[in-house]
Amino acid sequence: MKIKVRLFGAFRNYGNGSLLEVELDPGATVAALREALRVHVxxxxxxxxxxxxxxxxxxxxxxxLRDGTTVAVLPPVCGG
Structure with a gap:
């Protein structure tokens, strides 16, 4: 199945602009997506x-996750 990944902050350095498409097995979880992104990040x-x-x-x-889902990866931020 295909998952669209929206990239923000420091992650924009690892994709084609602000979007990346990842192929996962049906029934994959967010943990599997996180692991698959290690190839890019x-x-x-x-x-x-x-x-x-x-x-x-x-x-x-x-x-x-469901096929065709768009998931945003939100990097940690700090402020004060």
């Missing part, structure tokens, strides 16, 4: 510290 800590969200909610690693 050369900073493992950045990937492991980031949140994943769909159009309505922040997703947990156990969340099963």
């Amino acid at each position: 050369k900073e493992p800590r950045l990937l492991s510290d980031s949140a994943f969200a769909d159009e309505t909610a922040v997703l947990i690693d156990a969340q099963v």
